[in-house]
Amino acid sequence: MDELPGVPERTSTETAPDFDAVVIGAGVSGLYQLYRLRELGLRVRVFEAGTGVGGTWYWNRYPGARFDSESWTYGYSFSQELLEEWDWEEHFAAQPETERYLNYVADKFDLRRDIQFESRVAAAHYQEDTRSWNVILEDGRRYTTGLLITAIGVLSAATMPTIPGVETFQGQSCHTHYWPKEPVCFEDKRVAVIGTGATGVQTITEVAKTAGHLTVFQRTPQWCAPLHNAKISKEEMNRIRADYPEIFERCQETFGCFIHATDPRSTFEVTPEEREAFWEKLYSEPGFGIWMGNFRDILVDREANKLISDFLARKIRQRIKDPAVAEKLIPKNHGFGTRRVPLESGYFEIYNQSNVNLVDINETPIECITPSGIKTGGAEYEFDIIIYATGFDAITGAFDRIDFRGVDGVSLKEKWQDGPQTFLGILVDGFPNLLMVMGPHAGLGNFPRAAEYSADWVTGLIRFARERGLTRIEATTAGANGWTDHVIAASEGLLFAEVDSWMTGINRNVEGKQVRRIMRYSGGHPAFRERCEAVAADGYRELALA
Structure with missing residues (x-):
């Protein structure tokens, strides 16, 4: 095992794990979870696949990427000093500003010293005899930890379309999630965008401004609504800052x-x-x-x-x-509203431009990608650039890409093959000491608001266990079944549950993801918090602690 800065070299006779806690992911939730775990005095290591912090806002640097939550409701609320120092430039911040913000947070709280970059987790296996997890990186490095905490996001496992010939295209191509750090020029270029979800809408609107010609390949049109973004003046930012207590209280309600x-x-x-x-x-x-x-x-x-x-x-x-x-x-x-609503800034008007063409692939399906472009049932198109805005294997996809194995080597992917089963979206029976920040069946919404709560609850549980010398934290089967049943019941009568979307676990590009499943809690965040707080107030007696 390669030794890390700050990790003392251990002798072969030592059985203590390398870390008290490992966090997977250095995005919005991972950074905050690290901050909270440090307050407990734990030895923590964050494994991050990228070269920098930010998660979603590190990877998704495609043209037009920005918030659709108000920026001043999206930033962290835990530090008054941070709220005083940071000025948002726009009501709905673009990706570069958000990435700067998360880097500012990482630097302000000296978080990088506990983050190991370019470290993608490939597998994590629970060891009952030591009540610890073996964490294996893609490059073969191995580490042990008492607690394993996932902060891997709900939209982080990008999916490419299952179209023949993708690898044969000789021009430039990229999935929006893996957008290159260097600028991409669209001037005088023939550009294709495949996909018109929230990411596609933002990308298409921006690319259309400069592309020589843009062809949009659409399968499912979206009910887009105007974003109405605007700059924030210094005076307005000062008013927002004064209102932060009311803003965050409103978000809680x-x-x-x-x-x-x-x-x-x-x-x-x-x-x-x-x-x-x-x-x-x-x-x-x-x-x-x-x-x-x-x-x-x-x-x-x-x-x-x-x-x-x-x-x-x-x-x-x-x-x-x-x-x-x-x-x-x-x-x-x-x-x-039965699918996630993309917010747009002039998206529909771009189809009035002479340099933009819309292809409905329900009428003329894409047959293959060719070395020079795209072939449909009705035509062949030549392109210089192909952009895949084909979305994500949402919510459980990032978990499926890591080989999690719990008690007796049970695979989490196999356990969840018919849909996720969790307790509060945080714990899984049969997977002790695995805690999920914003896991499946958690209360979703304005992400940082929900993630801060989730990380705080995880921290409270860990504090409770450590104060009592408990080293095994697990959901019970009855608890996981009960919460899963409640999540499913909460979705009954909601029109979104009848629609194919990432919110119901549908992804035509992923094997086994063609059947609708309830992937998130639909009872609202106040009800979610009430249930979580009841568990904590009862001394976590609904959990199996030892």
Whole structure:
């Protein structure tokens, strides 16, 4: 084993693990979890596959990448000093600013000394005799740890399309997740973008500004809504800073940890004129208000959902000159808000440009990638650059790519082959001392708000165990079954559960991911916290501690 800075060389007779805790991932949740574990005085090592911190905001540097949560609700809340020092430049920060922010955090709290970069975890195997985990990196290096904490994100396992010939293309090509650090020039280039999800929408809008010609290959159109981004002046930033206590309190109160709260009225409690005026107001405002701050029934009542979907369809038709193109961009297989809503800045208008062409691959499927471009059922296209905005094997995908093995060598991937089973999205029965920050079935939403809570809860559990000399932390089978059943029950009646998307575990490019499964808790973050806090208040008696 290669020795690391700060890790004393051990003799062969020593049985203590190399670390008290290993964290996988140095993104938003991993950095904060490291900070919290240090407060407990633990010897911690973070393994990070990249060359820098940031996770999502390190890898996803594609053109147009930015927040769709308000930046001043997205930053960490744990340090008053950090809140005083950092000025956000925009209401919805672009990737470079967010990466700078996370590097600033890493430097301010001296986190890098416990992070090992270019260290992708390939496997982690639990050892019952020592109550520890063996962690194996892709390059063969091995380490042992008492606690293993995953901070690997919900959208971090990128997937390429299963199209023949991808490797034969002789031009430049890249998945948006693995975008190169050096600038890519699109001027006078023939560019293809495959995919029109949230990432595709951002990429397409930006590439269309300079590309010689852009061809968009769309399978599933999206219900996009305007972002309405703007710069933040010094005076406005000072007002935001003064309001931070109220902002974070508001995020704690809302269903998804955003500043937008569901309107208590139903769609049919108001007149058609009032309804239209309300939707016009939401459509003209920044952020997720039209999704998270809409009438309370639009995501459960089919007729209500149809009305808001019809409103968005009218907006698309108004913004696109060619009626035939507009119809191709209006979703037909899902209602508004039943998939994650991409926020856009002029996305629909780019289809009015003479240098942009839309190809519906439902009408003319892609047959193969050729050395010079893309062949569909109706034509052959030549390109200089192909961009794959084909998304992620969401939520469980990053876990599937690591060979986690628990008690008696049981594989986590096999255990979850019919869907994840967790306790609170944090623990898994049969996998002692494995703790997940923002794991499957956790309360999702505005990511840092949810991640801070998850990491705090994990830290509290570890503190409880260490104070009592406990070295084995595990969910019970009954606890995991009970929470999993509750998660599934919480999704009943929600229209999103009837739709194929990454939120229901569907990915046509991944074997075994073609059946809908409930991957996240849909009861809202206040209810999630209430359940977690009840477990802690009861002395964690629902867990198996030894």
